[in-house]
Amino acid sequence: MKVAIVGAGAIGMLTACYLADRRHDVVLLTQRKEQAERINDHGLQLIDFYGRTQRKAVKAKTLAGLTEKDQLDVVILTVKAYSVKDVLSQLKDKRISSILFLQNGMAHIDYFADLPIATVAVGVMEHGAVRENDHTVRHTGRGRLRWGYVRKEAALLDDLFAADSGEDAFPVRYEGDWLExxxxxxxxxxxxxxxxxxxxxxxxxxxxxxxxxxxxxxxxxxxxxxxxxxxxxxxxxxxxxxxxxxxxxxxxxxxxxxxxxxxxxxxxxxxxxxxxxxxxxxxxxxxxxxxxxxxxxxxxxxxxxx
Amino acid sequence: MKVAIVGAGAIGMLTACYLADRRHDVVLLTQRKEQAERINDHGLQLIDFYGRTQRKAVKAKTLAGLTEKDQLDVVILTVKAYSVKDVLSQLKDKRISSILFLQNGMAHIDYFADLPIATVAVGVMEHGAVRENDHTVRHTGRGRLRWGYVRKEAALLDDLFAADSGEDAFPVRYEGDWLExxxxxxxxxxxxxxxxxxxxxxxxxxxxxxxxxxxxxxxxxxxxxxxxxxxxxxxxxxxxxxxxxxxxxxxxxxxxxxxxxxxxxxxxxxxxxxxxxxxxxxxxxxxxxxxxxxxxxxxxxxxxxx
Structure with a gap:
């Protein structure tokens, strides 16, 4: 499955690392060209809960470098809430099947109605992470990524998280009531x-x-x-x-x-x-x-x- | 007239200096014995609005050192609002004709009713002053000392401020409506x-x-x-x-x-x-x-x- 993660801060890098473990084709879309280059040069590094550094199979490019040819199964938005509007306008013409929003607050729910994407989901991140540098993230708190469908045309997100046993290093949990x-x-x-x-x-x-x-x-x-x-x-x-x-x-x-x-x-x-x-x-x-x-x-x- | 000023912070020292200029017998009552000694050794120094240092005829002693023999015409209270209760209990047995409160806020007005002093007045200090050290005060802002009677048995405070022309270095103004x-x-x-x-x-x-x-x-x-x-x-x-x-x-x-x-x-x-x-x-x-x-x-x- 082709997954793009928009936003290469702590949460974006952490999510990219663990989704790469699940053998998805993960690309990290950055704001800065320099950060994309660093990730491609050094590999994306995860310092896990036990202090072990692991290199993950994640490629990076800039969000601006995304073309209309790029077909994306799932986009995960990890940018700050105040950047959502701008990022959505950049994604407007792209072919995206499903999107998952991971923001604090609730201001972003106002964008759901007019979004030209069939499947929309929203989540809250309860894992703690710290960005060590442009290509390294440290997983500092083991919580859960909780998510739910706002509207569901395809079950791609179920498939994305399917490998989850609930006992691994990056627990994910489905929630039926996303608003709650x-x-x-x-x-x-x-x-x-x-x-x-x-x-x-x-x-x-x-x-x-x-x-x-x-x-x-x-x-x-x-x-x-x-x-x-x-x-x-x-x-x-x-x-x-x-x-x-x-x-x-x-x-x-x-x-x-x-x-x-x-x-x-x-x-x-x-x-x-x-x-x-x-x-x-x-x-x-x-x-x-x-x-x-x-x-x-x-x-x-x-x-x-x- | 025998005047005691309780509290030797910036406002207490400033008031003492200008009242000494009006030829009253001014004693500054300090909390710390060390400060009283310093003032008696070095004299109370005023750095006036033009940067000139002047030595004033003010004596000091500790509040605790006040005896029942001390007859005071006017007491001016310049301590912080939260110290008023404690200071009033220390003044309880002393012979005081008139008292003037100079505190921020309005919490101290609750003490007026039960006070065993015939004449009670209250004021607000609009002069700015900075305490330079234990025996030196700098007059930093020329405003007014505004005051009014809460109850008046004797006109001692009128006499105290009588020399005021309204144009001198330490303007004082009487206010008819103290609550306002x-x-x-x-x-x-x-x-x-x-x-x-x-x-x-x-x-x-x-x-x-x-x-x-x-x-x-x-x-x-x-x-x-x-x-x-x-x-x-x-x-x-x-x-x-x-x-x-x-x-x-x-x-x-x-x-x-x-x-x-x-x-x-x-x-x-x-x-x-x-x-x-x-x-x-x-x-x-x-x-x-x-x-x-x-x-x-x-x-x-x-x-x-x-």
Missing amino acids: MLQQKLIVNACINPLTALLGVKNGELVTSRPRKEMMRAIFTEVMQVLERDDEEERWAHVVRVCEQTASNTSSMLVDLSNRRQTEIASISGYLIRLAEQKQLAVPVLNFVTMAVSSKEEAARKEGDD | MLQQKLIVNACINPLTALLGVKNGELVTSRPRKEMMRAIFTEVMQVLERDDEEERWAHVVRVCEQTASNTSSMLVDLSNRRQTEIASISGYLIRLAEQKQLAVPVLNFVTMAVSSKEEAARKEGDD
Whole structure:
């Protein structure tokens, strides 16, 4: 099966490595020509959970270098949420049978309806990975890649993940209710990411301090109101558990701010604020924390310009 | 007239210097014995607005060293808001005719009713000052000391400030409506101090960035609701003007956090939150920003312990 993975960050490289293990024909589509060349020169390297370095049979080329002749069975989109729109416009004329979205937040679900691709799926990545360099990724946390069909014309994604036994190095799990899966992840991300970014603390520190835990609860309460859910205690227990289980992790949003990169605040908290506006609900804390992260993003960008 | 100034920080030293100029018998009451000794050894030094250093006729002793024999015409309290309770209990048995409170926030007004002192006044300090060392203060911003009587048995404070022409180096202004005066200052402090402390920015930066200005407006809106005022546009214009006029200043709350000292959040935002609770008003943003500053205070204290 011909698989293209768009986005050669940590998640893209990690996914490419494990799909290559399943004997698929995997190409990694990069933004930068330099990165594609490095991967083709050195091979894509995976440092696995036991610290072993393995070279994988993955080729790379730039997304811009994709031609109309390229027939792709499956495209997996691992770019940041704010790049989805741009990437989809670049993929517009290409022959693609199935597409799988792997983004944080829920802003990308708005693109599903008009997408000229028959089979659309969406997933959430619970594996941890760190990009070591342009052609090396380290698998730091063994979780699951959870995914589900939004609409299904062909079962190519079933075939793609078919070799999975659920016990291998890269567990994958099918979820029947993709919206529920995304919402559960969104709740966790909306609580943890902006607050760790604003306060400059690790995930675990959100639950070891009374005021920080109360701040997170204030965010959580508004998120639940917007999503109109009735499993408040179960979801809160889950958020707290994620903080504890990833206690020493630095959230991607804090990493982005520290590295003066754009954050995913618009697709996480921003999505919830837009939903609240549609429902005419007041979300003062979500608004406040979103503006706080935006202002820090703006300040970091300006420092970068100096 | 025998005047005691309690608290030998920047504001206490500055006030002592200018009152000594008016030929009053001024004693500065310090917390630390070492500071009192230094002032008595070196004299209290004022670096005035033109950079000239002047030595003032001010004696110092510790607050604890005050005896029941000491008859004081006027006591001026310049300690931080969170120390007022403790200082008042130390002054309980002393013979004091009049007292003037110079604190940020409004938490201290709760002490007025039960105070065994006949004349009570309250003021807001709009002069800027920086403590250079234990016996030297620099006058950095020429504003006004505004004050008013809460209850008046004797006119000692009129006499104290009588020499004021309104054109000298330390302008003082009497205000008929002390509650209005405190509220106006509280609105400014509640908007500027916690937000600069949370974001780590100078006063002026609150109005040069759209998201920061929106955050400040969100705080401001809740403050106005709690105080049930109807001059919203006038007060907002004032807050913005203070940000612009003190653009390069670092707020006292940000300085306190940076120096790992306790902040005045409880007497500023905390006072408003308690008032909102009494009125059964929801103030989610005030709560959020107060918890944010408290959590940074807590973290700074822990770092200090290491």
